[in-house]
Amino acid sequence: MHEQRSANNPQAPGPMKGLQGLAFLLLMQSVGEALSHFLHLPVPGPVVGMVLLLLALQCGPVQRAVAPAAGFLLTHLSLLFVPVGVGVMTHLDLLGAYGLRLVVVIVLSTWAGMAATVLVLRLFKPRPETQEAGDGQLR
Numbered sequence: 001m002h003e004q005r006s007a008n009n010p011q012a013p014g015p016m017k018g019l020q021g022l023a024f025l026l027l028m029q030s031v032g033e034a035l036s037h038f039l040h041l042p043v044p045g046p047v048v049g050m051v052l053l054l055l056a057l058q059c060g061p062v063q064r065a066v067a068p069a070a071g072f073l074l075t076h077l078s079l080l081f082v083p084v085g086v087g088v089m090t091h092l093d094l095l096g097a098y099g100l101r102l103v104v105v106i107v108l109s110t111w112a113g114m115a116a117t118v119l120v121l122r123l124f125k126p127r128p129e130t131q132e133a134g135d136g137q138l139r
Contacts, residue, residue: 018068018069019069020065022073024066024069028049028053029049031048031049031052032045032051033048033049053066
């Protein structure tokens, strides 16, 4: 049998749960934008919104509310790249003129990002204690 979908049944399946989660995600982004703008933060609003979302996700009810929207967005993530692909196709002349430079910059910045990640990880990762054996060798 089909489950009754009504205002009296908060556990009712359907698109409403996904819309509530999406509304919460948009609320976090909007609050982040507002905080960044009014407090003159040097961080973009969406980044502030993601930090707020991370803090809010520590609560179980928020996780349950956002999960359907997050699942839907992750399922259809590839569709979000279509506008970027169309934008690249409309500027093929620029890509031809600056393509090699773009590839070099992308590769170097990726390597720099990975190197910075390794350095930060090594800085914060606890080192294991080394023990000396009686013969002076480390084990």
